[in-house]
Ligand code: ATP
């Protein structure tokens with residue numbers, strides 16, 4: 001198994017080594033190799049990612065990613081958008097788990113308002129929201145496959161936006177074909193209801209930018225951005241990253257919360273069939289937090305590295 005390690009920029013460079021340490025502890029026999037992309041590379045050679053890095057990433061079975069800072073260049077193409085596109089990582093899976101909350105937000109990752117089809121004119125600018133039947137059906141099948149017993153919630157603005165009428169129809173047809181119960185909610189009302197009644201929700205599927213906003217908002221339920229992991233899954237590639245960005249405001253101080261990155265490593269383990277190990281990592285994280293080993297964003301005084309050591313310490317006791 002080949003695992004590309006991409007720290008990126010900012011706090012990515014602090015939290016990824018901690019998550020990598022957890023992975024290496026559990027699967028020391030895997031082949032881990034670093035790939036440098038992001039702002040640092042952009043400063044050196046004018047591009048945040050090159051063909052060589054794309055090749056290194058596409059040769060990996062799994063990618064553990066940190067975060068990248070967006071360079072101040074109006075023509076800059078986002079590294080993440082490029083990787084998602086080139087590796088066709090169409091499903092962005094964002095579990096939100098904590099006391100009284102166990103939901104998964106499945107965000108379509110390749111189209112919608114992130115189509116990349118946009119242009120500026122004097123006095124106006126346009127971004128095309130592209131929703132295709134193929135894109136909607138495959139994300140619907142993926143999301144329906146995650147429903148265990150409960151129902152699938154479809155978040156749209158189909159009362160206003162034509163492209164969501166198509167999305168909604170495709171998802172409903174795929175859910176019914178899969179024998180999965182479904183409900184639909186308008187995304188604005190859903191954002192509020194998820195915060196007020198999180199226990200009502202299991203798997204939520206929605207389009208690109210709605211899923212991005214909903215999952216950041218849902219982070220409120222479990223202690224903030226530093227807690228939320230994510231997976232980007234395609235038919236051939238799998239990419240795991242914290243939901244948060246590079247957080248330049250706290251970078252370099254050793255205080256970033258590594259839980260989102262460590263939980264992303266747990267998602268990686270689960271994706272490749274190491275379910276027990278993934279559960280052990282999540283349990284170790286929860287035990288460390290419960291014992292008060294917390295970074296300042298959670299009100300504690302522990303460093304990034306100390307949280308990592310506490311998590312590995314607990315895994316060592318159990319395994
Ligand atoms: P980017 O442009 O890379 O997204 P950003 O400034 O938007 O960077 P984010 O990482 O998206 O920063 O996070 C927003 C804020 O939340 C940060 O400024 C930081 O204060 C806080 N934050 C995010 N992630 C963490 C973390 N892992 N630990 C502690 N605080 C965090």
Ligand code: MG
Pocket residue numbers: 244245246
């Ligand atoms: Mg951000």
